[in-house]
Amino acid sequence: MPTPPYRGRFAPSPTGPLHLGSLLAALGSWLLARQAGGQWLVRIEDLDPPREIAGAAAAQLRTLAAFGMQSDEPVWWQDTRxxxxxxxxxxxxxxxxxxxxxxxxxxxxxxxxxxxxxxxxxxxxxxxxxxxxxxxxxxxxxxxxxxxxxxxxxxxxxxxxxxxxxxxxxxxxxxxxxxxxxxxxxxxxxxxxxxxxxxxxxxxxxxxxxxxxxxxLPLVVDGAGRKLSKSLAALPVDPDDPLPALRAAWAALGQEPRALPATGSIANVLQGALRAFVPGAIPRLPQAPLAAVHNTEVIGRA
Known part of the structure; x- marks a missing residue:
């Protein structure tokens, strides 16, 4: 049978804002889907109401849009399933x-x-x-x-x-x-x-x-080797200033930092990333903090 067209997805849980680790997962899945000429979907995994934070899902979707990544189809919500x-x-x-x-x-x-x-x-x-x-x-x-x-x-x-x-x-x-x-x-x-x-x-x-x-994809860890979401470094990425976090996620994916355009709109930077993306360069092991993240500072100005 013919191979079905590529369909990928990003599925965050609405337990807080997106941080660098979740942005890395979103960017990595988006790049692989786009490079394959496929579709990229977003699904909200709102399965655990006691752990959810009011407004977190909407904030996550706004952040993704600010970073130039929007679902190719209507967002799915698991609490309706x-x-x-x-x-x-x-x-x-x-x-x-x-x-x-x-x-x-x-x-x-x-x-x-x-x-x-x-x-x-x-x-x-x-x-x-x-x-x-x-x-x-x-x-x-x-x-x-x-x-x-x-x-x-x-x-x-x-x-x-x-x-x-x-x-x-x-x-x-x-x-x-x-x-x-x-x-x-x-x-x-x-x-x-x-x-x-x-x-x-x-x-x-x-x-x-x-x-x-x-x-x-590799996890992003802090200076002590802890998963980012478990450390103070898991502060939200800044949707009003997305380029620093986008560059940090790009580098954590093992990609050449100089391959991204130095300036321009987020859409132009993403297109440059797509042209330069090398899936084989993605590392297996967890990645330590990058230049855009210093100790517990938030990425951007948030």
């Missing part, structure tokens, strides 16, 4: 791939939180739904940036949650259903989600859905 997730969960129950679990975190503490079998001492009125991972399940895939990745899902992850005990949908199920529904061919995202990919491939196979190609 409950019926699709419910239908997928029912299919997994029907096939025996899902089960209700009454285990609490304390029940699983003795096994470091990994669920291998139900050990709950009592039934709960609000059980979680889990995916049944067969014993000795090891899954491997080829990542465009990180290379060959293998995970013993049964040992390292165990039976994972599809719907939480509080009723909210789990990320693993939602992302698989929505990637398929949107026809996503290439998932480009941060390497912090690398270990989630085997679970998602298992779900794709159980649901009979296509598996997209994966590319996991």
């Amino acid at each position: 409950g019926d699709a997730y419910r239908a997928a969960l029912e299919r997994l129950f029907a096939s025996g791939d899902a089960f209700w679990c009454h285990c609490s975190r304390s029940d699983l503490a003795a096994d470091a939180g990994v669920h291998r079998r139900c050990v709950a001492m009592r039934h709960r009125p609000d059980p979680a739904a889990r995916f049944r991972v067969p014993p000795f399940t090891t899954l491997a895939f080829d990542d465009a940036i990180q290379g060959r990745v293998a995970q013993d899902v049964a040992t390292e992850v165990g039976d994972f949650v599809l719907r939480r005990a509080d009723g909210w949908w789990a990320y693993q199920l939602a992302v698989v259903v929505d990637d398929a529904a949107q026809g996503i061919t290439d998932v480009v995202r941060g390497a912090d989600l690398l270990d989630s990919t085997p679970r998602q491939i298992l779900l794709q196979r159980a649901l009979g859905l296509p598996t997209p190609r994966y590319a996991h």
Whole structure:
């Protein structure tokens, strides 16, 4: 069958403003989609209301627009997709791939939180739904940036949650259903989600859905080697002065800084970036702060 046209996406969670790490993921996915002549979509992963910040999603979309990146199709919001997730969960129950679990975190503490079998001492009125991972399940895939990745899902992850005990949908199920529904061919995202990919491939196979190609970008870390979102350096990028942050993200993607136009509109800078972009130069390892980020200073003037 013919290869479907490239369709990529950027899917932030509305838990705060975009910082350099999230901008790097947006820019990397946008560049790869545009270089392939494909489409780039935006999906808001608003699955966890207790962690969401009011107005964060709208602010993220405004920031993306200020950086010259807008979705080629209407933005998807996951909080409107409950019926699709419910239908997928029912299919997994029907096939025996899902089960209700009454285990609490304390029940699983003795096994470091990994669920291998139900050990709950009592039934709960609000059980979680889990995916049944067969014993000795090891899954491997080829990542465009990180290379060959293998995970013993049964040992390292165990039976994972599809719907939480509080009723909210789990990320693993939602992302698989929505990637398929949107026809996503290439998932480009941060390497912090690398270990989630085997679970998602298992779900794709159980649901009979296509598996997209994966590319996991390097994380941006602070001077202490911590993921940016965990440090004070995770301050918002400045949509009123986007070029410094854009140059920082470009350099974190392993690209030649001098390849970008020295001046001009954000649209012209992005076109210059697209012409100069070398996917093979993207590094695998986390990237330390760049010249545009000094210690905990915000990028730009925000």
